[in-house]
Amino acid sequence: MRLLQAELAPLAPTFGQFISLDTKHIIAWVKENNPKAYVQERHNPHRQPSGDPDCRLGAKRRRNLGASANNTPPTPNSNPIPAGSVTVTEFYWGYASGIVAAKVPGYGEFVLAELTQPFNKGDVTYFFPLMADTERRLGFRPHFGAFDCAFYAFYVYEHFHSEQHDGFAAIPLAEKGGYKNRSFDATGLPLCQAGLAMPLKLTFTDRTRAIIKHRRGKHVCPLRFPKPDGNKCPINHKRWANGGCSADMPTSIGTRIRYQLNRNSHAYKQAYKQRTATERINALAVELGIERPKLRNQQAIANQNTLIYVLLNLRALYRIRNRQQQ
DSSP: HHHHHHTTTTTTTTTTEEEEEEEEEEOOGGGGGGGGGGOTTTTTTTTOOOOOSEEEEEEEEEEEETTOOOTTOOOOOOOOOGGOOEEEEEEEEEEEEEEEEEETTTTTTEEEEEEEEEEESGGGGHHHHHHHHHHHHHHSSSSSEEEOGGGGOOHHHHHOSSSSSEEEEOOOOOOOOTOOOOOOOTOOOOOOOTBBOOOOOEEEEEEEEEESOEEEEEEEETSSSSSSSSSTTOOOOOGGGTTOOEEEEOOOOHHHHHHHHOOTTTHHHHHHHOOOOOOOHHHHHHHHHSSSOOOOOOHHHHHHHHHOOOHHHHHHHHHHHHHHHH
């Protein structure tokens, strides 16, 4: 990494400030992944394939905003449903490789960190280990990160927030806890549907709803807390008879940022474009055989993945030096 930074210093002074993170599924070399082979309970997570003791069963989801897997009817013979509007879930025994990448226009993409885990690990579990490796190798924390909706978590937004710079995590808006949008007042209190600031009633430590332990706060109706003021809900909300509205959310500033981030701004669009770095790295890695390795344990597959990413970085380094000589 130091070698890459030295080569890129005169060409891209901001190298590493914009990063993207994504995962790539890896299909294990076991008969359970062969649709032509007869396997009893092919997708039973408790029946470990004999061909690979380390692989795990996981789901590869292709999300589209136009449809849901739960309410999409079968494709009819006439007037068929476009493929792009259907959500597809595929199950494999295998692994996934997570990478952090950065790109330099005109020279290509570079892998900053990588991690291989069994396929049953969620995408968001890659975040902290990969970011720690990235920061250790770069010598600083990147200011901007581009992610897909799988990383729509308060701690991802909090990680990139700083009062010293204007960095942020560029992640599309996703429905979280049944809410697509939330509004806050100037002090950070959430607003109810009637537009009233909801005071904080209590806080507690949550150890189950995220991959990290965190503090959560319960905000309640201002007309009922700290004591009833005699007024009624201006919009006669359906919860008024049961104590009024409440909101349970992490106390982290990342909770507010993910709702308040301006996703129509030029800065956001430029940062989100960095996602093409991981997409291109993954495409190049597939050409080198990362998706279907002929190996049968996690350590061997992880070693092969590392070699693939080192090779891609060396190719990019060669391009840099070759163009400089020309």
